[in-house]
Amino acid sequence: MTSSKPKILVTRRLPETIEARMATLFETDVNESDQTLTAEDILSGIQGKDVLVSTITDRIDADLIRRLPPSVRLIAQFGNGVDNIDLEAAWAAGLTVTNTPSVLxxxxxxxxxxxxxxxxxxxxxxxxxxxxxxxxxxxxxxxxxxxxxxxxxxxxxxxxxxxxxxxxxxxxxxxxxxxxxxxxxxxxxxxxxxxxxxxxxxxxxxxxxxxxxxxxxxxxxxxxxxxxxxxxxxxxxxxxxxxxxxxxxxxxxxxxxxxxxxxxxxxxxxxxxxxxxxxxxxxxxxxxxxxTGHMASATLEARIEMGETVIVNIRTFMDGHQPPHRLLPDTPVARARG
The missing domain is CATH 3.40.50.720 (NAD(P)-binding Rossmann-like Domain)
Structure with a gap:
């Protein structure tokens, strides 16, 4: 029997409470090694999935976006910064990209x-x-x-x-x-x-x-x-x-x-x-x-709030609505259509 839950790939380990909540709401595949995934690792793991839950350590460039399977419709970044994602390529490919602002x-x-x-x-x-x-x-x-x-x-x-x-x-x-x-x-x-x-x-x-x-x-x-x-x-x-x-x-x-x-x-x-x-x-x-080693947002409270924001973005998108933290590339056409 095929699951009706959204299928997601999470590229890094998240707080236990967030992973548990994701497992309840989604068909979740988590990178148990917590090592940065290569492009080939991501492409292998994302097959048949709807959502890529990325972090700043993932390089989501135009080439990777081009090679993503058609099933993928959303890149839900676990983080505020998205300079690791080619927003223009994602937008051109019809992908929605979200992030987790404010909580940090x-x-x-x-x-x-x-x-x-x-x-x-x-x-x-x-x-x-x-x-x-x-x-x-x-x-x-x-x-x-x-x-x-x-x-x-x-x-x-x-x-x-x-x-x-x-x-x-x-x-x-x-x-x-x-x-x-x-x-x-x-x-x-x-x-x-x-x-x-x-x-x-x-x-x-x-x-x-x-x-x-x-x-x-x-x-x-x-x-x-x-x-x-x-x-x-x-x-x-x-x-x-x-x-x-x-x-x-x-x-x-x-x-x-x-x-x-x-x-x-x-x-x-x-x-x-x-x-x-x-x-x-x-x-x-x-x-x-x-x-210090990129510790500015490293509190348990912040990581949990980031995870909850990712979940809200995914659920809103999969329910057919525009997610609250959707991002657009900084181009006139994208701004006009956004």
Whole structure:
């Protein structure tokens, strides 16, 4: 007897409660190994399925989309970012693509604020010192001196949901808020934060002490913190990135920290295509850089909410309705038809 439930392929392991709920609602095939699937793995597993539940580690490019079986009608991304999916190719192939926005806002903002504190206050270094020596010589007036945040200027690149949540937290720590974004936020957002809008990113970069990146990766934002822009930063400035590694010229950032021109960086994301850059690891070892492994959204609460959002998108779509988090490519024709 053929099941009437939607058939889905889930490319990575998800929280147990989400997998159990999916198993109840759908005919579910989960990648038990939790290793990143190759294109051939995906094509093999997706045969006869209706929905591909992808994550950011899956490369859903035009070639893979072209080779998907006709049964596949929906790509339900488990995640907010979708730069791993060729949206134009998916749209041209008649596929619907969804994501899980909004649920990551608070956790990502928390991590950005934690990194802003960790870097100038030398939190990682202080912990490592105690673990290395297995002892503490005691308090000293000149020991482990860092820098305070209050009174410093924070430049936020991308004042969307996450950028705004970061600004709210940073304001409470006494930072002055500056931002660059594609669209200026209304007075109801700016005024409580005392936020200053800069239509020119280069001008803002020159005026702040810390830069925090909160913009999605697009053609326009790739390498938005280029070598030239890094050179515009104040000497001794900091860079924080919890968004996408491709937003920063990583080699240029490393060079400017190595030379002492920039005080350091706190990176939750970095280029790992061929392993972490050894120079970046050295900077982390000498506490000029704080590295965390894409942990900004890594809370159980966020992962469960992401899974529930995926389920809502699938059920809505399979019931014949437009899912609430449908994505369109940034083209005039797609926008008109969407």
């Amino acid at each position: 806002t608070e956790d990502t903002a928390d991590m950005a604020m934690a990194l802003m504190l960790a870097l100038p206050r030398r939190l990682v270094e202080g912990t490592q010192l105690l673990l290395r020596d297995r002892a503490w010589a005691g308090w000293s007036p000149t020991s482990m001196l860092g820098h305070r945040l209050r009174g410093k200027a924070l430049g936020i690149v991308g004042m969307g949901r996450i950028g705004t949540a970061v600004a709210q937290r940073a304001r409470a720590f006494g930072l002055t808020i500056h931002y660059y974004s594609r669209n200026r936020r209304p007075p109801a957002v700016e005024e409580p934060l005392g936020a200053t809008y800069w239509p020119d990113l280069d001008a803002m970069i020159e005026a702040v002490d810390l830069v925090s990146l909160h913009t999605p990766l697009t053609r326009d934002t790739a390498n938005i913190l280029s070598a030239a822009r890094l050179d515009r930063l104040k000497p001794g400035a900091y860079v924080v990135n919890v968004s996408r590694p491709e937003l920063v010229d990583e080699i240029a950032l490393i060079e400017r920290i190595e030379s002492g021109r920039l005080a350091g960086a706190a990176l939750d994301v970095f280029d790992n295509r061929h392993g972490i850059n050894p120079r970046l690891l050295v900077l982390a070892e000498v506490n000029r850089v704080v590295l």
